[in-house]
Amino acid sequence: MKNVMINNPLTYGNIKYSANNIDRLIVFDKEGNQLYLENSPSIEMRVTHRNGKKYIVYFDTVILENDTLKGGRSRFIQGLTRQIPMDSIVKIEVQDGGKKFNYKS
Template sequence: MKFAGIGALILMLSCKSYTIPTESFREQMRKTKTSTMKDVKVNNPLTFGDISYAANNINRILVEDKNGNETYLNNSGSIEMRVTHKNGKKYIMYFDTVILENDTLKGGRSRFIQSLQRQIPMDSIAKIEVQDGGKKFNYQN
């Protein structure tokens, strides 16, 4: 049990995290709406078959590394987004499910249970981080 915890910690630390300033995020998400979502399929790493869901239309994300340098991160089924509220609470969603509607961030928390959605008012957000979680969710053609 101890080794599993250490392994998980090493995996989390090895994933490169980026931040997205709130205003940059708002600008990048400006064209994402429920009506512009596209149907995608990702492989299911736990079983055979695919998982279908609606994804946003963003191909790449403008992010900042830990030194404040801007770079692009390609959007994929394994990009995770961590939102920190001003009160310190943190929530995780899959970036490709995230849209911005009426100044509210909406996104999926699970690939397996599509109904697990989160809605977060933009004015309550202190920090937005993204990283490739290393999960084997790859888009299927």
């Protein structure tokens, strides 16, 4: 994990949090083509459970701890996380949520 700072699109301040150290992902589009997706604070990860429920977390906050996937649910409320057992996951999708978050230097 590394400490990062991003802009707050709702105010003039910044948001600080711990992010994973992943630079880019190898993903497959809907047609099955392999692509590279650069990590950014606007990348979202949608996790689908066996029961059909879907949860969204920000990808740069996701970590795997033992048999549990953990990730941040909000940029504005620190500590609001989701913990998902790996054996309950049937599908993981990533997308650029289009939100105006950018890493600050």
